[in-house]
Amino acid sequence: MSDPEIAARRQAIVDCAGANDCVLIALFIDELETAPEELLKVLAAVMKVDEGVMILPNLHHLASVGNPIALRQHLLASHIDVLLSEVSKQVGRVC
Numbered sequence: 001m002s003d004p005e006i007a008a009r010r011q012a013i014v015d016c017a018g019a020n021d022c023v024l025i026a027l028f029i030d031e032l033e034t035a036p037e038e039l040l041k042v043l044a045a046v047m048k049v050d051e052g053v054m055i056l057p058n059l060h061h062l063a064s065v066g067n068p069i070a071l072r073q074h075l076l077a078s079h080i081d082v083l084l085s086e087v088s089k090q091v092g093r094v095c
Contacts, residue, residue: 006029009057009085009086010027010029012057012085012086013027013055013057013085014027015085016055016083016084016085017053017055020053020083022053022055022083025045025049026041026042026045028041028042030061030064035061035064036064036065039061039062039064039065040065042054046080047078047080051079051081052079052080052081053080053081053082053083054075054080054081054082054083055083055084055085056082056083056084056085057084057085057086058084058086059072059082059084
């Protein structure tokens, strides 16, 4: 991704947080080779707060650790909301 694309993706996440009255405690940028480690950092951070919310550009960002739909369902069952900052045809609440 180019720098402008990364900046736009970051801004979409910030805008999504604002639209849903969320306070960002961390913003992780993953690369293909670091995706599993960065996702684990996100999960650790969101599990430390009550009513945790994870904002992702799309569900593909969960694929580095398994089935994205199944992981989203597990997170929702664990009271961690999953918001998507990009308009897509995937399952999820879009900002």
